[in-house]
Amino acid sequence: MNVPSYAFLAFAAVVALAINLSAKAWRRQAVLLVANLLFVLTFTRDPRQLAPFALLLAAGYGCTKLLERRKSRALFAVLVVALIVAFCALKRYTFVPSGLFLPFAYFTVGMSYVFFRLLHLVIDAYQDALPERVGAVAYVNYTLNFTSLVSGPIQFYRDYRRNESERPPALTGEIAAYALGRIVMGFFKVSIVSPLFGRAQSALVAAIAPGDPSRAVLAAAIVPGVFLLYLYFNFSGYTDFVIGTARFLRLELPENFERPFIATGFIDFWGRWHITLANWVKTYVYSPLLLAMMRRYPSPRVEPLLGVIAYFVAFFFVGVWHGQTSMFLFLGVLLGLGVSVNKLYQILMVRRLGRARYRTLCANPLYAACSRGATLGYFAFASLWFWSSWTQLGAFARALGPAGLVLAFVLLFAETAVATTAWKALDDAVRALAAQPQARTPGRYARLAAYSALAVLVVSVTVVLNAPAPHIVYRGF
Amino acid sequence: MTHGADARSVSVDAMHGEAAAARAPRWIAPLLVCVLAIVATVALENAVLARAFPHLLRFTTDFSPAYLARELAYVRTQPPQTIFFGDSVTWGYRLPPAQNAVSLLEARGCACVNFSLKAGSPPNSYALARLLVADGIRPRAVVVEINQKAFNAADDTYQTLHPGIAALAAPLLTPGDRATLRGIPAGGPRAQLEHALDAVSLLYAMRSDVRETLYGDADTVAVPHPTADLFEGTYDLSPLTPNNVGVRYLDATFRTLRAAHVPVVAFMTPTNHALLHEYIDAPQYRANVRYLVALARRDGARVYDWDDAFPGRLFFDNAHLTAEGQRRLAALLAHALGEPAPALSSSK
Numbered sequence: 001m002n003v004p005s006y007a008f009l010a011f012a013a014v015v016a017l018a019i020n021l022s023a024k025a026w027r028r029q030a031v032l033l034v035a036n037l038l039f040v041l042t043f044t045r046d047p048r049q050l051a052p053f054a055l056l057l058a059a060g061y062g063c064t065k066l067l068e069r070r071k072s073r074a075l076f077a078v079l080v081v082a083l084i085v086a087f088c089a090l091k092r093y094t095f096v097p098s099g100l101f102l103p104f105a106y107f108t109v110g111m112s113y114v115f116f117r118l119l120h121l122v123i124d125a126y127q128d129a130l131p132e133r134v135g136a137v138a139y140v141n142y143t144l145n146f147t148s149l150v151s152g153p154i155q156f157y158r159d160y161r162r163n164e165s166e167r168p169p170a171l172t173g174e175i176a177a178y179a180l181g182r183i184v185m186g187f188f189k190v191s192i193v194s195p196l197f198g199r200a201q202s203a204l205v206a207a208i209a210p211g212d213p214s215r216a217v218l219a220a221a222i223v224p225g226v227f228l229l230y231l232y233f234n235f236s237g238y239t240d241f242v243i244g245t246a247r248f249l250r251l252e253l254p255e256n257f258e259r260p261f262i263a264t265g266f267i268d269f270w271g272r273w274h275i276t277l278a279n280w281v282k283t284y285v286y287s288p289l290l291l292a293m294m295r296r297y298p299s300p301r302v303e304p305l306l307g308v309i310a311y312f313v314a315f316f317f318v319g320v321w322h323g324q325t326s327m328f329l330f331l332g333v334l335l336g337l338g339v340s341v342n343k344l345y346q347i348l349m350v351r352r353l354g355r356a357r358y359r360t361l362c363a364n365p366l367y368a369a370c371s372r373g374a375t376l377g378y379f380a381f382a383s384l385w386f387w388s389s390w391t392q393l394g395a396f397a398r399a400l401g402p403a404g405l406v407l408a409f410v411l412l413f414a415e416t417a418v419a420t421t422a423w424k425a426l427d428d429a430v431r432a433l434a435a436q437p438q439a440r441t442p443g444r445y446a447r448l449a450a451y452s453a454l455a456v457l458v459v460s461v462t463v464v465l466n467a468p469a470p471h472i473v474y475r476g477f
Numbered sequence: 478m479t480h481g482a483d484a485r486s487v488s489v490d491a492m493h494g495e496a497a498a499a500r501a502p503r504w505i506a507p508l509l510v511c512v513l514a515i516v517a518t519v520a521l522e523n524a525v526l527a528r529a530f531p532h533l534l535r536f537t538t539d540f541s542p543a544y545l546a547r548e549l550a551y552v553r554t555q556p557p558q559t560i561f562f563g564d565s566v567t568w569g570y571r572l573p574p575a576q577n578a579v580s581l582l583e584a585r586g587c588a589c590v591n592f593s594l595k596a597g598s599p600p601n602s603y604a605l606a607r608l609l610v611a612d613g614i615r616p617r618a619v620v621v622e623i624n625q626k627a628f629n630a631a632d633d634t635y636q637t638l639h640p641g642i643a644a645l646a647a648p649l650l651t652p653g654d655r656a657t658l659r660g661i662p663a664g665g666p667r668a669q670l671e672h673a674l675d676a677v678s679l680l681y682a683m684r685s686d687v688r689e690t691l692y693g694d695a696d697t698v699a700v701p702h703p704t705a706d707l708f709e710g711t712y713d714l715s716p717l718t719p720n721n722v723g724v725r726y727l728d729a730t731f732r733t734l735r736a737a738h739v740p741v742v743a744f745m746t747p748t749n750h751a752l753l754h755e756y757i758d759a760p761q762y763r764a765n766v767r768y769l770v771a772l773a774r775r776d777g778a779r780v781y782d783w784d785d786a787f788p789g790r791l792f793f794d795n796a797h798l799t800a801e802g803q804r805r806l807a808a809l810l811a812h813a814l815g816e817p818a819p820a821l822s823s824s825k
Contacts, residue, residue: 445510452514460522464681465688 001042002469003150004187004241006462011039012147016248025166028250032141032164039146044107052090052106053114059083060118061139067125068133076126083122087115093324110149112321112477116280117143121157123284131158138164147246151238151474153256154276160251168250175247181451182244188454189237190470191462197230198471205392210399217404220396221411224380225419227387232260234473235274262424264362264371266342269379270315277318286314304347312340319385322477327385334382342375372424373417381412523679530683530690534574534583535591537689542644543675543682548590549612549645557615558588559814562605562730563622564597566746566806570797578798578807587816588617594642598627598635599726600658604646606733611649618814619739621730621778623769624746624796625762628723629713633659636722657722703794705752711795712753714761717768724772731776741778742813745770747806748796751789781813 001008015035022028044050063079089100091111121139124130134142134157142160163169204226207219239256246253254276263269270278290310294303319332349358361367384393400408434443461467532551536544552558561567561579568591569577575584579591592605602621609616627635637659638646647661655661662668675682717724734741745766750758766784773780786809791802798806811817 445506448507448510449514452511453518456515456518456522460678460680464678464684465691466684467688468692 001039003472003475004183004190004238005469009183009245011035011042012245012248015146019249020171025164025168028168029137029141029164032145032249033137036141036144036146036149039149040107040144043109048104049106052102053108053111056083056086056090056111057114057118057140057143059086060122060143061134061136064118064121064125064134064139067122068130071126071128076122080119080122083115083119087111091324094326109475110151110477113149113152113154114143116154116277117157120154120280120284124157131161145251147242147249147251148253151235151472151477152276153239153242153254154280155254159254163251169247169252171248171250179244179247181447182240182247184244184451184455184458186237186239186241186244187458187462189233189240190472191237191458191467194230194233194237195467195470197226197233201226201230208396208399213401213404216399217408217411220400220404220408221415224384224412225376225416227383228376228380231383231386231473232257234470238472238474259427261376261420262372262427263375264368265346266338266375266378267311267346269375270339273379277321281314281318285317286310289313304343308340308343308347311343312336315339319382322386327389331382331385334385338378338382369417369421372420373413376420377413377416380416381409519678519680526679526683526687530687533686533690534580535568535577536594536641537686538595538694539685539689540594540639540641541683541685542641543679544686545608545641545645547683548592549608549614552590552616553612553614556588557617558590559618559620560590560592560609560614560616561620561622562597562602563593563620564624564627564746565593565595566624566796566798567591567593567622568595568597569803570595571793572798572800572803576800576803578803578810581804581807582811582814582816585811585817587811587814590616593622594639596634596639597622597624598637599723599730600636601639601642603726603730603733604638604642604650606730607649608642608646609739610733610737615737616739619734619741620810620814621727621741621743621773622746623727623743623773625748625757625765625769625784626711626713626796628717628721628765628769629711630715630721630723631710631713657725703752705755708753708795709756712757712762714757714759714765716761717765724769727769728772728776731773731778735777741773741776742781743773743778744781744810744813745784746796747783747787747791747798747802748785749787749789749792749794750785752792753795779813781809783809 001011015031018031018035019028022031040050040053060083063083067076067079085096085100088096090102090106090108092101121130121134121142125134138161141164142155142157145155145160148155169175201223204219204223208216208223210216236257243253243255256275256277258272258275260269260273263272287310290306293306293310297306313336315338316332316336319330319335320328322328322331346358349361353361362371388396397405433439532548536548552560567577567579569580574580577591577593579589579593583589594601606619609619629635636657638661640660640662643660644662650658650661680687719725719728731741731743748757766782770780770782783806787798787802787805791799791805793799
């Protein structure tokens with residue numbers, strides 16, 4: 001079943017009805033359990049294809065239960081390594097010996113996201129950080145939650161369990177309207193806005209060819225930014241859709257995006273873009289690594305530099321997680337460098353200017369615009385290793401030549417600075433308008449009118465034009 | 478007591494009434510906003526589509542009656558043009574729209590309009606001719622492609638009107654046409670609902686055209702290296718007679734245009750004799766070609782027999798021309814119409 005789709009909405013509507021008619025928490029859990037299993041069965045009913053995923057889940061549950069009882073450091077290490085190896089083999093990472101691969105096709109939808117939840121449970125079980133002993137039904141519902149199975153967001157167990165309590169998040173008329181708005185907006189972003197940027201990206205990629213150097217440079221300077229917009233509307237649209245849908249099921253999913261285009265630094269950016277992944281990585285890679293290094297090198301002088309190293313490793317992991325080939329290893333290096341250089345720069349600037357003067361500098365609009373340009377421009381550039389291939393990058397380099405490459409980079413950063421500044425100005429203006437008390441009622445009607453118009457556009461494209469099902473970039477993860 | 482009770486009930490009723498009055502706008506206003514927004518969006522869609530949807534170089538595969546009506550209205554406002562009726566050969570099957578012969582002529586300054594269909598046939602040409610005449614369009618000339626395979630009596634595809642044409646031409650057709658041809662809409666509640674939706678939303682009316690323009694033609698799968706046996710039965714070598722549906726409607730097309738004083742140029746579709754040698758290089762095939770040429774001449778058309786004029790390398794399959802083949806066809810058509818000829822070589 002595609003997400004987003006009308007079939008998914010219809011399925012979720014039936015589940016929402018059943019859940020909202022169930023007064024007791026155990027009944028809601030039972031309904032959700034059935035719904036989650038049925039959702040998986042919409043992808044395949046072949047037990048052979050489902051077996052590897054089921055075994056991974058079972059292994060995760062077994063490890064969690066074992067570590068709830070036995071707090072052995074060695075056992076913990078062995079189990080975590082075994083789970084990671086099993087996951088990498090199932091995902092067919094190229095650095096895993098191919099002899100470990102299963103010789104048949106099997107179900108992997110959302111496996112990465114399920115694995116994050118599973119590892120979180122195993123680690124927290126060992127650290128006694130879970131709010132309770134994990135039950136089998138709660139475990140399946142948490143890991144396989146159909147609203148967030150395909151591409152997240154990644155929720156922590158504690159937050160998830162709050163949804164399953166006797167007093168789940170309320171569903172008032174106002175909340176339902178808000179949730180409906182998120183669904184419409186999500187559908188609009190995924191079905192209409194993101195394909196437009198996708199088409200523009202394809203056209204621009206085709207324009208980066210030998211023959212017309214100025215055209216090629218312009219296209220090369222624009223295409224990374226266009227891909228970033230495509231990815232943002234695609235993924236944030238998906239997230240809006242699932243958050244809105246889950247709300248009808250009395251489930252509160254965490255946000256994944258918080259105005260990423262106003263980020264003024266790479267560290268700030270990762271607090272705004274794919275937030276749940278970044279939080280997971282900060283919690284389970286960055287913090288433990290930093291603590292371990294600080295214990296080993298307990299000098300206050302090197303402490304900030306340890307942060308730089310920990311950031312590099314954590315976001316190198318983020319890059320590598322995105323794919324199985326050497327392109328993603330390089331993406332990991334670029335993402336790791338982005339965050340760690342940002343951290344190093346902050347340390348040096350604070351040392352040089354002092355905290356107060358550095359803060360004043362950061363508040364300077366021109367400096368902020370340049371910072372936004374550098375942040376988003378760099379991320380757009382790094383994303384080349386996300387959507388392209390070595391062959392294609394080689395072709396781009398040959399078409400542009402050394403001078404063209406430099407010019408394209410400069411243009412990319414300049415255009416990103418201008419575009420993000422305009423974006424921020426618009427965002428600030430809309431927020432200022434919405435914050436005025438006298439604008440509240442007209443604002444509510446304006447929102448209603450806007451969402452109605454978006455709904456018409458979505459129906460026009462998806463139903464009337466019968467557009468092909470939108471491709472969710474993170475679906476294959 | 479009673480008065481008191483009545484007074485209480487009145488005041489309670491009044492309170493209910495006030496409450497209801499206070500409640501009503503809470504629902505009515507949002508509903509009105511919703512409806513207004515929906516109406517405004519549909520109106521905006523209609524306006525944008527009417528203004529921004531382009532005049533395509535050729536019809537989409539499943540073009541809509543709304544698009545055809547729009548094109549007819551557009552042609553009516555233009556100076557007299559040369560209009561092409563044909564099938565997938567003139568349409569440019571397996572090629573981008575800009576590479577078919579008519580588009581090439583247009584690019585060289587010819588005032589040409591391609592009314593060819595991917596699934597063209599004499600009945601469709603006839604219905605289009607009727608629509609042109611009924612709309613008061615006076616073309617400079619009409620070029621009619623005559624493809625031998627469209628006279629195969631065993632294949633009822635060639636007796637079926639395209640839905641986009643059938644919907645507009647239905648009122649112009651005689652009871653005889655209705656009895657012979659397929660695909661003429663029968664009416665009924667579903668058709669009425671379609672009409673209503675078409676009238677409300679231009680996007681709905683032109684959905685097939687917009688869809689194909691945005692997302693491409695789904696029907697593009699082709700055999701890479703077709704062999705002759707794939708076309709066994711495509712060409713019927715039975716002698717053509719006036720009773721053949723294709724012949725009847727080809728004749729009717731010419732007569733309709735002649736009655737409207739429209740000059741007609743006809744050409745026999747170039748056919749891949751190198752590939753189809755064992756199926757069509759027979760005296761009866763040539764006799765049928767001669768029959769069709771004679772029919773067109775008798776009806777006042779200027780006819781060009783290009784049936785065996787193209788070498789095998791200029792075809793994708795039995796009749797569909799490669800880009801080079803289309804350039805050659807364009808050159809021949811330019812010569813026939815007295816237009817500037819497009820370059821023959823792809824390098825120019």
